[in-house]
Amino acid sequence: MEPLVQRIDILRRTFDEACRGIADIKVLQDLRNKFLSRKRGYLAQLLEELKSLPVSERPEAGGRINVLKDYIQSRLDEAERTLAATTTASPRIDLSLPGRTRLWGAPHPLMLVTQEIEAIFLSMGFAIEEGPEIETDYYNFEALNFPPHHPARDDWDTLYTTDNLLLRTHTSPVQIRVMERRKPPIRIICPGRVFRHETPDATHLPMFYQVEGLVVDEGITFANLKGTLEYFLKTFFGEKVKIRFRPSFFPFTEPSAEVDIECLVCGGGDAQCRVCGGTGWKEILGAGMVDPQVFKNVNIDPERYAGWAFGLGVERVAMISHQLPEIKSFYENDLRFIRQFMIK
Template structure:
């Protein structure tokens, strides 16, 4: 008889381990604990037929077995309930271990991207970024930059007039004067910003575009500093293999002045039919020169004591070169199909 108790105990423990669903739990209850035909109940029923000396110890062991069965039943019931809750929670609370949804981060506008690249290069060289108003006075935009009222350069830069001597700035150069008046040398700044000219929009012109201006004013600044700085900058932007060429030029606010060309970043001068350089192997990239003494004076700086250089470049033009964009107006049409290619 005691063997049978042990056998039932083993069956009971095995069955308890296998309880995974409410149906399993119900079957467990019926098999072991049911008052009518449960295995433990049938053991109790047998007590009466045992010799009187064995009844109490047998009864005690069956009682222990029932206790065990009831405990296992409660434990299984509890864990099934918990599982049920977890299942319900899983439905309302997202599983934090699942891979996340990838939010598409839109690319920067090509103008912003190029501006940031250029700014980073000059920030590394110790320059500050300066800002100035887009609505300017004629004085800051022209006179202070050595462009007097009847100077032909005023006619070349078709200007938006806003009334009495106020205009939309035609270049970022007026910020040179504002910065010189506000800061003391040494001055090392770049000035990114919007400029305006009354041009008809076509594939190479828009009435608003972006420039970045640079200005350095210190004691003993020479043309060698200008060359070294611009070569370093252009190689950092277009690649170490880029060659840089200076051509004499004329600007009212610099003397001497130079146009700066880079070797064609597309063909490197090897393709006579290259659409970017037209086969010449060179691309005009910026204007530069030593700051004119009159401009230093307008900025409140003594040209006998200080000298400086300045340069200016068109961000749109560089963006077009960089991205192979054939029409400048693409920058401003707000066309998603164009902008989404800028990744």
């Protein structure tokens, strides 16, 4: 055993000698092979020699070899770390090369805007409700206080199916369905696809997205309508945006209002503004106090309860907030357009 122990010590010294001043990774690699290679490394040879020792001596000698192996291993690892630390600082890699990015799919802008709107109302305790797109005349018109043959229907040009159902012209039928089903307090928004018999132009398409909202409870006032919608618009368009409520007409609300925000392009300063036509205002949504007749139609007592409702076109809001002139850009699905919303 003696010679083996001596050889272990010699090997250790030899290693220490060789290990001094390793200049590059190549030398280090050679050293590692020389000592630790499983087949021809010095240590492997020593281990081979173990077999020639009597069984009783093997554990001790083996232990020593292992100690040396661990020692060499750790010295080499340390040397490698030192080397690595110096080489990374070397100019061989051009760190200005572009990083490797992964593609992350982009959301459609209309879904993005819908979700932004939803988030604001969700934070105020509104629930999201949905309903069918193929509707009956009753839910789309009659229950909403559009008598048959009323000229007000002209403002909601309608697409009909062959069996006299229709494609809902607004998501208001969802409001009716919810009021039929549930007792106040009600506080909902209804997003979804709606349809109109419209010839496509820069700002109209026969299908678009809406978000409508409804609140029904005791003691609800027009002041509440104003307060909540102002909060919504300021959250969406910014604290400083100017808002105007003006009288309008919808069969299902009384009083009715249209809500304008100041023109985001000219702020009212340009009489020739192409966006607002010089008025300084852009119409953003319609609203009003729920008409008592609508309440009667769903068996809610208008003497006890009051409510307010609003409706907006998602495309319109998106066009105004992103200053897009053409509604069709939402449905061309040009990925050069859609991918811009990846970072929004």
